[in-house]
Structures are given as C-alpha cells and as structure tokens.
Amino acid sequence: AQSVTQLGSHVSVSEGALVLLRCNYSSSVPPYLFWYVQYPNQGLQLLLKYTSAATLVKGINGFEAEFKKSETSFHLTKPSAHMSDAAEYFCAVSAASGGSYIPTFGRGTSLIVHP
Amino acid sequence: DAMVIQNPRYQVTQFGKPVTLSCSQTLNHNVMYWYQQKSSQAPKLLFHYYDKDFNNEADTPDNFQSRRPNTSFCFLDIRSPGLGDAAMYLCATSRDFNRASEQYFGPGTRLTVT
Numbered sequence: 001a002q003s004v005t006q007l008g009s010h011v012s013v014s015e016g017a018l019v020l021l022r023c024n025y026s027s028s029v030p031p032y033l034f035w036y037v038q039y040p041n042q043g044l045q046l047l048l049k050y051t052s053a054a055t056l057v058k059g060i061n062g063f064e065a066e067f068k069k070s071e072t073s074f075h076l077t078k079p080s081a082h083m084s085d086a087a088e089y090f091c092a093v094s095a096a097s098g099g100s101y102i103p104t105f106g107r108g109t110s111l112i113v114h115p
Numbered sequence: 116d117a118m119v120i121q122n123p124r125y126q127v128t129q130f131g132k133p134v135t136l137s138c139s140q141t142l143n144h145n146v147m148y149w150y151q152q153k154s155s156q157a158p159k160l161l162f163h164y165y166d167k168d169f170n171n172e173a174d175t176p177d178n179f180q181s182r183r184p185n186t187s188f189c190f191l192d193i194r195s196p197g198l199g200d201a202a203m204y205l206c207a208t209s210r211d212f213n214r215a216s217e218q219y220f221g222p223g224t225r226l227t228v229t
Contacts (some may be wrong), residue, residue: 009155032214032215034217036218036220041124041222041223041225042222042223043119043121043205043207043220043221043222043223044158044205044207044218044220045220046217046218046219049215049217051214051215090157090158094214094215094216101212101213101214101216102160102163102212103218105157105158106157107155107156107157108155108156108157110155
C-alpha cells in the first residue's frame with residue numbers, strides 16, 4: 001500500500017519568512033505526488049504535482065516542491081510567506097486500487113502566518 | 116468557468132432524518148468522488164464512480180448511499196444520520212483514473228446533525 005506522512009499538524013511562520021511543509025511517502029513503485037491547498041470552508045485546490053518528469057516542480061502562488069527519491073520526500077516550500085497563504089495543506093500520493101489510481105491524502109498541515 | 120458545484124453549502128438535519136447532498140460538474144469528467152472530511156483530518160473517500168460504474172470503499176457505512184443519474188450529477192444520500200456523521204462532505208472529479216490525473220473539488224457541504 002502507498003501512503004504519505006505529513007510531519008507537523010501545524011506550522012507557524014512570520015510574514016516574509018520561508019515556508020517549509022514536510023511530506024514523506026511510502027510506495028513500492030515510483031509514485032505520483034500532489035500538493036493541495038484548502039482555504040477555510042472551501043474545497044481542495046491543486047498546488048502542484050510530480051509525475052516523474054523534473055524533480056523540482058513549480059506550482060501556483062509561488063510554491064514549489066522537490067522530489068527526493070533517496071529521502072522518500074516531497075516537501076513543499078515557498079521563499080516568502082504571505083498572509084493569504086494561511087490554509088490547510090494536503091500531500092497526496094496516487095495509489096493503485098483495483099487497476100485504477102485513487103489519491104491517498106495525508107492528514108494535512110495547517111499553515112499559520114503571523115504579521 | 117468549468118467547475119464543480121455543491122448544494123447546499125450548509126445543511127442542518129435532525130438525528131435519523133434522511134438527507135441528500137448534491138454535486139454537479141461542468142468539466143465533463145468521467146470520474147466523480149465523494150469524500151467525508153472531519154475537522155483537522157484528511158478527506159476520507161466514501162465512493163467513486165467511473166462513468167456509471169460504482170465503487171464503494173470497504174469501510175463506508177451502509178448508511179451512506181450514492182447515485183449518479185448522468186455524467187454531470189452525483190448525489191450522496193445519508194439514510195439515518197447520526198451525530199458522528201456531522202462533517203464536511205466534498206465532491207471531486209477527475210478526467211479519468213490515470214496516475215497523473217488531478218482532482219477538482221467542489222466547495223463542500225457542511226452537514227450539521229442536531
């Protein structure tokens with residue numbers, strides 16, 4: 001079975017500081033990995049995805065993530081946090097289920113941005 | 116804009132009173148999903164459809180049913196809601212089951228059970 005682990009249920013940063021949200025995956029085959037963002041009382045929105053092309057993936061809103069096979073990690077970063085980045089972030093891995101691929105989500109990390 | 120729409124956004128029902136949540140999509144995607152999300156938890160998959168082929172997750176309670184009468188619409192029926200069913204219910208779509216297929220989510224319906 002494939003799974004993701006998000007380290008830290010809450011991450012707190014100051015506005016303008018580096019954002020680092022951690023995600024480690026477990027997979028017996030090369031994974032496809034996703035980061036989604038969820039703003040309060042809204043659905044999830046795709047930030048970026050890794051599909052075995054470039055290991056450094058750039059997404060929307062200035063976020064990027066780097067796939068590191070040796071560390072089984074896919075951490076999400078942003079150089080400078082903005083107040084509008086405050087949200088819940090979910091890492092997901094595309095997992096095979098009876099011949100189809102159903103995403104499995106991590107527990108989420110709440111990003112808090114202080115002025 | 117192509118999108119996933121959920122109605123209502125907020126639903127209050129009484130303990131044991133059946134309730135139906137609806138989802139529609141203008142993306143013409145083959146796959147539709149229903150997730151249950153409780154506070155500070157990951158979305159939990161309840162069902163998914165590929166076209167009209169229905170797939171029930173093994174641990175989805177029998178109290179939950181779903182219908183997809185056509186490509187655009189999907190419904191979640193909770194036959195006898197309990198207090199533990201209070202949650203955000205998310206509908207999502209994807210073009211297909213390709214590994215790289217991303218999901219498109221609706222805004223969710225927040226269900227309160229009194």
